[in-house]
Amino acid sequence: MASVAGGTPKARARRAPAVQPFADVRADFPVLQREINGHSLVYLDSAASAQKPRQVIETMERFYSYSYGTVHRGVYELGREATEQFEGARERIASFVGWDPACSIFTRNATEAINLVAYAWGRDNIGAGDEVLITEMEHHSNIVPWQLLCEETGARLRYLSVIDSGELSLDELDEVLAEGRVKLVAVAHVSNVLGTINPVGEIVKRARAAGAVTLVDGAQAVPQMPVDLGAIDADFYAWTGHKALGPATGLLHGRRELLQEMRPFLGGGHMISRVERDHSTWNELPWKFEAGTNAIAEAIGLGAAIDYLARIGMDRVREHERELAAYALERLPEVEGLTLYGPDGADGRGGVVPFTIEGMHPHDIAELCDREAVCVRAGHHCAQPLMRCLGVGATARASFHVYNVREDVDRLVHALGAAREVFEL
Numbered sequence: 051m052a053s054v055a056g057g058t059p060k061a062r063a064r065r066a067p068a069v070q071p072f073a074d075v076r077a078d079f080p081v082l083q084r085e086i087n088g089h090s091l092v093y094l095d096s097a098a099s100a101q102k103p104r105q106v107i108e109t110m111e112r113f114y115s116y117s118y119g120t121v122h123r124g125v126y127e128l129g130r131e132a133t134e135q136f137e138g139a140r141e142r143i144a145s146f147v148g149w150d151p152a153c154s155i156f157t158r159n160a161t162e163a164i165n166l167v168a169y170a171w172g173r174d175n176i177g178a179g180d181e182v183l184i185t186e187m188e189h190h191s192n193i194v195p196w197q198l199l200c201e202e203t204g205a206r207l208r209y210l211s212v213i214d215s216g217e218l219s220l221d222e223l224d225e226v227l228a229e230g231r232v233k234l235v236a237v238a239h240v241s242n243v244l245g246t247i248n249p250v251g252e253i254v255k256r257a258r259a260a261g262a263v264t265l266v267d268g269a270q271a272v273p274q275m276p277v278d279l280g281a282i283d284a285d286f287y288a289w290t291g292h293k294a295l296g297p298a299t300g301l302l303h304g305r306r307e308l309l310q311e312m313r314p315f316l317g318g319g320h321m322i323s324r325v326e327r328d329h330s331t332w333n334e335l336p337w338k339f340e341a342g343t344n345a346i347a348e349a350i351g352l353g354a355a356i357d358y359l360a361r362i363g364m365d366r367v368r369e370h371e372r373e374l375a376a377y378a379l380e381r382l383p384e385v386e387g388l389t390l391y392g393p394d395g396a397d398g399r400g401g402v403v404p405f406t407i408e409g410m411h412p413h414d415i416a417e418l419c420d421r422e423a424v425c426v427r428a429g430h431h432c433a434q435p436l437m438r439c440l441g442v443g444a445t446a447r448a449s450f451h452v453y454n455v456r457e458d459v460d461r462l463v464h465a466l467g468a469a470r471e472v473f474e475l
C-alpha cells in the first residue's frame with residue numbers, strides 16, 4: 051500500500067526542488083480555484099485536453115465583445131480588425147513551429163487535418179499495390195483515415211510494431227521501406243498513451259530516401275516541447291490547439307509544392323477564386339483549403355495560447371513536463387500492484403504516464419480518484435490497436451501541463467492508495 055504523503059517530510063523535502071518553477075503560472079488558470087467534493091482540483095488529463103489561461107479566455111471575450119466580424123470580406127473597420135487578428139494569429143502560430151504561414155492551414159482539429167491529407171492528397175496519389183505505413187502506437191485519428199483510403203483505393207495498410215521498450219524500431223522501418231511499396235509514412239511525434247517521443251526527423255529522412263511522403267501527427271508534441279518543422283522536414287504536420295492551452299481548432303502545415311498540386315478538400319465559399327456554372331478555380335494557399343467561414347475566435351484564441359507558451363519558453367515547458375513525468379515514475383510504483391507502461395525514464399517520453407492496478411478496472415481507478423478531485427483519464431485513449439499490443443483493454447493515464455506541480459502527483463498517489471482501500475486490496 052502506498053504511503054499517504056510519499057515518505058517522511060524530510061525525504062520529500064530532499065526530493066522536492068527548492069522552488070516550484072511553474073507555481074506562478076497557476077494563478078492564470080481560473081479553473082484551478084475550484085473545489086470538487088471538498089478538495090482543490092488536481093487536473094491530470096491535459097493529454098486529452100488542456101485547461102485555458104485567462105489570457106486566452108480574455109482574448110476571445112475581447113474579440114467577441116468588441117472586434118467581431120467575418121474575415122477577408124468586410125470592407126468596414128470590424129471586418130478589417132477581425133482579418134488582421136485572424137491572419138496575425140496564423141503568422142505567429144506558423145512562426146512558433148517554424149513554418150510558412152501560407153502553408154499553414156486552419157482546420158477544425160488534428161483529426162480533420164489528417165483527413166484532409168488522406169482525401170486531398172491520398173485519393174490522387176495512392177493506388178492498388180501501394181502501401182501506407184503507420185505504427186501500432188497511433189491514435190485512431192491517424193489510423194481510420196488511412197483505413198478508409200486503403201479500402202477505397204485497394205492499397206495495403208501496414209503497421210510498424212512497438213517494441214518492448216515502448217519505442218519504434220528504425221531497423222524494422224528500413225526493412226519495410228526496402229520492399230519499395232510504401233507511398234506514405236504517417237507517425238505520431240509523441241504517443242498519447244505511452245508518451246514515447248519518436249525520432250520523427252530520422253523517420254522522415256529515411257522515408258523520403260525511399261520515395262515516400264510523410265505525415266507527422268504532432269497533437270501531443272506541439273503543446274509540450276519545442277517543435278521546429280523546418281528541422282523535422284515532414285511533408286505534412288498536423289496538430290490541435292485545445293491541447294496547447296487554446297480552444298478547439300487545428301493546424302495542418304504542408305509542403306508548398308504538394309499543397310499546390312492537391313485538389314481541394316471541401317468545396318464552398320472562401321476557397322475559390324472564380325466560380326463558373328460548371329467549374330471553378332481555387333483561391334491561393336492557405337485559403338484553398340479553408341472552405342466556408344473559419345472558426346475565427348478560436349484561431350485568435352490559439353494565437354493567444356501560443357503567445358502564452360512562447361513567453362514561458364518551450365524549453366522550460368519541456369523541462370517541466372520531463373521533471374513531472376520523472377517524479378510520477380518515481381512515486382507511482384509506491385502503489386502496490388501498479389504497472390507502468392511506456393519507455394523507461396522520463397528523457398524519452400512526454401508528460402504522459404499510463405498505468406494499471408491489479409484487481410481494479412481503470413474506470414474504477416478514475417472514478418475513485420474523482421472523489422478526491424483528481425482528474426485522470428481511463429479507457430483505450432483512442433488507441434485500441436496499441437491496447438491490444440500491451441495486452442490490456444484499457445489503462446488509467448496521468449498527464450501534465452504547465453499548471454501541474456509535484457504536489458499533484460502526491461495527491462494522485464494518495465488517491466490511488468485510498469482507492470485500493472475501497473477495493474480492500
Ligand SMILES: Cc1ncc(COP(=O)(O)O)c(C=O)c1O
Pocket residue numbers: 097098159160161162189191192238240241242267269270290292432
Ligand atoms: C496523438 C493524437 N493524435 C490526434 C489526436 C486527435 O486530436 P483532435 O481530437 O483534436 O483531432 C489526439 C487527441 O487525443 C492525439 O492524442
